[in-house]
Amino acid sequence: MKIPFYKYQGTGNDFVMIDNRQHLLSKNNTKIIKKLCDRKFGIGGDGLILLENPEVEGDDFKMVYFNADGNESSMCGNGGRCLVAFAKFLGIIENEATFTAIDGSHKATISDHEVSLQMQNLSDIKQLGNSAFLNTGSPHHVVFTKNVANLDVKKEGALIRYSDEYISNGGTNVNFVDMQEENTFLVRTYERGVEDETLSCGTGVTAVALAAHASGKANANTVKLIVPGGELTVSFQKENGTYTDVWLTGPAEQVFKGEIVCQA
Helix, strand or coil: EEEEEEEEEEEEEEEEEEEECCCCCCCCCCHHHHHCCCCCCCCCCCCCEEEECCCCCCCCEEEEEEEEECCCCCCCHHHHHHHHHHHHCCCCCEEEEEEEECCCCEEEEEECCCEEECCCCCCCCCCCHHHEEECCCCEEEECCCCCHCCCCHHHHHHHCCCCCHHHHCCCCCCEEEEECCCCCCEEEEECCCCCCCCCCCHHHHHHHHHHHHCCCCCCCEEEEEEEEEEEEEEEEECCCCCCEEEEEEEEEEEEEEEEEEEEC
């Protein structure tokens, strides 16, 4: 069976995209999904995203996201932004979108290659000394530290991801953060499901921005995040202890397209 696919990236976070409105790929076929994400034996990507027909009235499409290990996963912010760019390429939307992902409803806007994605409201931030834990659609442990550029993210991230504190709940993503200047932070992320550092993580930088603001390390309602794959911004409002109107903004681009033969 030949399956058409598209490759997208958002600040180096790359995804295999499939228009699955005609049910070309089974969501239960973990083996094929894992192979498609394999960088040596497949297409290669940090994850795979299916664009499916909407199930909620008023939606333009539905997002189904899989980690590179083949398992359906929690929300992916950069993946959501790339999916909006894909939907525009397919002619499903023009400059605005509404869609449902595993964590609920999202709105988005797109202008040229810049996509802004509205994330979920958040009020629960657990402060852990110089660290924090919060769920921005995916669980994130945020560590504020120094010399992040020289850190062994895979080693140090795995220690936290598989620690007793998190492993019983499926583990966590881990973000290492170093303030560069006022309201600007360098971020490197270890992603569960990829089990390595990725060049960018949308829910991760969202978590960093909110954790930085909640702890007083950021004092503006827009925070710049520098990741190995580029730059993102997160803007928000805070009302009665809840972060609302949270928007993740950055580039999202199609890299290439093709067909791949999949054995059922």
